[in-house]
Amino acid sequence: MSIHPEPPEIPVAGYPALAPSPLAATDHQPKHPLRRLIIIAAAVLSFAAFVAFYVWFISEPCLPKFSVSSASLHGLSTTASFNVTFSVRNPSQRFGIRYAEAEASVTYGGWDSVVAKSALPPLYLGSDSSTVIRAWLVAAIADDWAVKGTVEFGFWIRAVAYLRSSALRPRRHHMMVYCCDVPFRFTNSTAAVLSDPQRPCKTVM
Template sequence: MPSAPTQPHHHFRLRHPPRYYAHRVKESLTTRVMKVLCSCFLGLLLIVGIMAFVLWISLRPHRPRFHVSNFSIPTISSENGLQNTEISFNVTDRNPNQNVGIFYMDMDASVFYREKKIGMTPLSLPFYQPPKNTTYIDGVFSGTSLKVGNDSWSEIMVDREAGRIVFRLGLRARFRFKLSMWDSKRHRMHVSCDVAVGPDGEVLAISKKKRCSIYFS
């Protein structure tokens, strides 16, 4: 009987030495490990960043809010009003922060008529304002702290006859934000409140509870 045909033998030859393939496998594993480590690091960095952002949002100091409660010139209707002029005021200072307090080192007030300063007086001694607190700040301009010249008084009388006298109350303070054992650097704050007074010397409704503008320097 004829013998079965023999199958041809195929010889495979490696195109590269075994050491080359071992190096490629090792390199592939190293790349995968590095990718995993980089992914873990970036994920951790993202989590830390989100936590820091949330913490910053919750603890970021917000500027205080000032509103005029009262502003009065009781002698404005008096014949001798110029000699006995006195201006009293009351302003509310609201600290809107949830966790941050405010320490005021000093504060003074000024009053302006037609952008001319006619009075200046120091206010309260240093005080600490807790978070979510409203503090009432009042003061009086009189005597040497109030200097209204004849020209200014004549203009005030003209405005009085027209039914409204407009003043500007300014507050200036140095303060720091306080959080537990942490204190911010010192800031200087300027508050400006436009106030309209009627013929009776009392603040008009349009100015009462009006929010003052504020800026830092």
């Protein structure tokens, strides 16, 4: 016989008592962790791809290369006519360039002293390709041109350039090409020729 009596049983409401649900312990755990991880990884990869594409796009060298390949000057009685040929090369592997509203100018005695000006036709230059631009300009002569033997002129080309790529919309730029101190040598009193073929020019866009 037990010395200490057993405590009386306390009745449980809703007897028999139900076992706790196994989902109760996991209610606060995140659902579908693998799906969330995939979404985060996809977002990171998309951002990295965008950054890489942007760096590739802005770092692509796409400035065209201009040079004066040939030029001549004729008729020094009252006016002079310039026949100038520019060689143009687009070194870009990804972009084509379309030129519009182009204009060529000849200067003498300073960049602000324009002696001749002429419009140029529109031109499209594909990626990694070359072409030539021919300009014919008429200028009023200066008294000292023929007596100097060698005279230096400057050439300007101003144009609106559109960079074209299959992946992007065309981008508009104002382009300026200037060829400094291009020397002409007079062969007689009425004609002069370029004395330094393939004179390189500088392009700003």
